[in-house]
Amino acid sequence: MTSLADTTPRREAASTPSSKKAVIAGTVGHILEWYDFAVYGYVAIHIAANFFPSEDKTASLLASLAAFGVGFAARPIGGIVFGRVGDTRGRRAVLLATLLLMAVSTLLIGLLPTYGMIGLFAPLLLVIARLLQGFSAGGETTTAAAFIVEWAPNGKRGLYGSFQQMGSGAGLLLGSLTVAAITTLLPEQAMSEWGWRIPFVIGGILAPIAFIIRRSAHETPKFNTMSEQKRQGGLAPQARGATFQRIVKAFLFSLFWSVGFYFFLSYMPTYAIRELKLDSSTVFWLSSAASLIYIIAIPISGAASDVIGRKATLLISCAVFTLASLPIFIFLNNNPTTFNYFIVVALIGLFFSMYTGPAAATLSEIFPTSSRSSGMAIGYNISTVVFGGFTPFIATWLIATFGTPLAPIYYVVASALAGGLFVITLKETAGAPLH
Template structure:
């Protein structure tokens, strides 16, 4: 099996096929995560349209709860679609995920509001979000396995970092488009009707992503596993536990520092809606640039040094950074601090996709990696905006989210410290 991956780097034709497959998966992934992320960036408008307006704080919490509950379906999607990826191939699983995500996104864009149908509106919103969550459960692990198995083993960190770069890129498109609409149309229009536009635009990505993913080949390691039959090493529950602990900080940092921050800076720091979105746009742009640099660096230095440094930074930085934010920081300072958070996340997101794929043998990689990663995201990441907002409401302190991030950093640091270095080893 390792021979099939080694040939990717040695054979120019195989190398060209590898790059084509990775780039196609990356572009499709950008489209997928735009659809998924735009929900959080328009949380304020969704709260006004799908929940009673009498209590804005309660409506916002309810919206974040729907965001989190939607991610509860990620483990189920990881198991079902991941299993499909292990039995029928990575390619058909990735085609299914992008079609499901496009459908869920269009549904949100055309839903009637609470003012029109009452309690049926949030119920339908939740149903659409569950469909999106099921899709992402299979997408993340499937695309990570696909990229890892198509990568030149000497540059696996760099090529698999495109997976996280595309996650950040999709989120960047979502927040950037939301910021542009908010700046050009105004908050009133966004809250009234224009919130639908990003969701409807997202639905157009489905046919494009389908075409891209149908044009690529199945991965050589998967084909080798099919040829081997029942022989060879299989993924185990121990591998899944390692991946679960590995993922906790990754998902908490992403959802607190990036997804939740537009709401935090608007509601707690009194930035305008447009300023909050533009600050997050800047931080996501920095992340998109930094991730492949860190992925390439992990091929030289190893995965663990970058991962452990990220954990350390996410333990050290939150208290001083949030203290500065809560002391009346100006808009440029808010942008700078969010970019610093992006730097800390990029260390993890650059090395992380290769490192988590390398935990698992190819046989069962898609199922076990998808489900363990998705379970950690569902518990700790999907509810991160809700937990952060709830901690602030309960304690009355704008600093409250820092404890959540720091605890996650400790858990992931201990997990990663116990893993072997896999940067220069062939896939099993």
């Protein structure tokens, strides 16, 4: 049995009030999720001083970034658990549960006693809170993507899916703006002692608003149709081998997505402060401005992928990062001014949007509805753990090991090259109906 929605020509599809509400619900909740999850990276230096005190500042920062990476270790588990729930109970239920869990764990980080207060229990509790955040994010990211893309009219999945990535970028921007404002208003000592807590507390307070918005959205038509087909016995079971192949594709597709996202959009402020010796307050404001450019570019790239195809849009991004990353960073390290930093991160945002804009739609189109939530979650989250979550740690370690701030750029170039080679193997799906 095949649903009418799956066979309707894309030119006949149109946006509806329900689909627009779904986009808002998925995006607003995703903004808060990624504000909560990413703000840790912006205050990692202060967390290092409070939870991992050491005379060696590099060792202290590495410990703090390792705790950041530990949060990603729980993501595949969260992806498996919430992905299964999403495929059996619905996408909406997962989005409500992950939002609440993220809010609680984020507020916990903001209220934790430091190493000076309770000793080793402080970093232990911090790691537990990060694990809870990772467990939540493991189900949130891909389920939000599936939720929005399944609501999208045919022929607009690239555009609709891009709003999920806008949510990620907006969450980072909100976190960057919050930290920039607090860093500007507070003396450095106050920021280090207690000011770093404020962004986490704000995230916990805003959660009820996002929850109310999400609760008003309905389940996707694709999931409801699939559930009805299951009840009527008209849905053929999937071969395990085919599902595994799709998960591997999701893993490989997410490689460059993960490395690029966490290096350029999360670690870059730390890189600018430590390696380029730029003023921290200025760096956060410039990063916020560049993030805004990135966010604006995402839906343009998503819409472009609906017209010229997913592969063309994705490959342009991979090619630029493969060929231009090293020359750009050589220039930046030789000319470390605030103006040059802004130009570089703004250009990075523009070209990286050409990968992230169509990414949610491309990933969703790999899977059929019956395994979309779980398959995406497993492939994407394992890739994020392996290549993304520890990217700030790897970058810092590479710089310390090889004695040059250019060392992590080779890691980025390798990921872009690998991503481009994989995209070439993908089948074009922009004009095809969703499974």
